Amino acid sequence: MNNEQMPFATIQEARRWASLFLQKHGREVRVADLLLEHQLSLSFSQLLAYERDSFPEQKQVWFKKAVEDHACTGVPVQHLIGKAPFYGREFTVNHHVLIPRPETEELVLGTIKKMKLKSPVIADLGTGSGIIAITLKLELSSSQLLATDLSTEAIQVAKQNADTLNADIEFFQGDFLEPIKQQPIDVIVSNPPYIAFSEQLSETVKNFDPSLALFAKEEGLAAYRTIVEQLARYKLSPSLVAFEIGHEQGEAVKSLIERKLPGYDVQIKQDINKKDRMIFAELAD
Template sequence: MQPTFTTIQEARKWASVFLQQYNREPRVAELLLEYHLDLSFSQLLAYERDPFPIQQKDAFIKDVKEHALTGVPIQHLTGHAHFYGREYKVNQNVLVPRPETEELVLGVLKWLSQTSISRPSIVDIGTGSGVIAITLALELENAEVTATDLSADALEVAAENARTHKASVEWREGSFLEPVSSSMDVLVSNPPYISYDDKKEMADTVVDFDPEMALFAENEGMAAYEAIIGQMKRKQFKPKLIAFEIGHQQGIQVKELIERHLPGYQVEIRKDINQKDRMIFAERQV
């Protein structure tokens, strides 16, 4: 049975209640209203007594029900996600960017602002939708940014995002550092770091829709760090800064891995806004 709402306010109330019945966040109702009606949140409130546009009604109801019943991320329904104040295309081939990753980017920008490097070379490993690489390219107009990913489908999304934002990034297909031939000033990565053992505890909005290769790694989530650091050692890459996003219980392990295999780095574990270990910043001392 289709809902019988006639105003924007009634649509918001119906969607919120319907989502709660399926243990979904009621806030999704407002986000889908903003998307389908092309209104800001303040405009939703200002126009809430206005009639709901009939031409948008079926699509809005469909998306609310699909999210409630399947857990499909709202970013997949709208086709975009926000990162560092910009809008990016996302789909089933890329990880939906998380706010915590913005803190990783901020850390890299702050570090570079305190150095004398005028034209930094940056490599983003496992770029996905390209948000890290594109943000750094846009925020640092003199940077030379390269990004890699094993997935050709992900690189297609990333390249489209770069064209949209007019960002200059060189895209390379391959496993982590394999397609990179020369060293860099900064290596940054948000690699897959979730243990397969944790899969059963995760929300269906993540497990069923984000690409598995962007989420999970063998060896209790450490395999990607081991592979990247192994490639750095083999290729004799010695970036001035290594910046990793990490799982909140992996700080000590990743720190020790860098110190064991890459001597000469001062390694710092940093917390995110929720006070969980979330980032590793390793600065070369020699």
């Protein structure tokens, strides 16, 4: 960065420089606003209203570095600011957990809509940052939430989020159902790794999201097979099993459940973009 670009006299100048720099590197210019909103603790409307105000000099170094890092490496803006929104709340995220996606909000909403029990025991398998378990607990206050993950680092992030948002969750380290196989469970919900190793991903995802949470063997189906086989092996019969899936995996996951777990009515649901994205398997009455 050359000397005439520093320092920025106003917020407007900082915003203009960042937008042009990001555009030049093929990045979304909206990132400039997200970084400014975070650094200055302003909403987007406040950012526009105060754009002629001076840009605090002590905050410029971080802002410039964050813009350059994102532009040159693709590091997600959520990792730069350390948080991400989900279901109207803010969650801590880092390189140990997936960045929350809007599709997962649809999984949570669908699970809530299908909830028939007043005080269900819900297990979130592969909890990551804890977004699913925490949201379900806060939206269904009388429920009991169990959350598992193979990654101890992910569980630490999830526990931090649960503490921050005052959500009472029991966390367990282990492979999906393995650490809670002795517990009665009414509802299973999971957004497991479902991307095939052969699939091409953007550098922002491939280089910064944890591979443990992204990729699965058997063309992305291994995690579903493991969970379904655990349910059968441990003779667990939850009233509802809810999965997020890859958009081409609906029929394969539906068939897997129907073969291994007789007695379930299995439905494939599409997301807002009309792509197969969720599986809801309900135990027949």
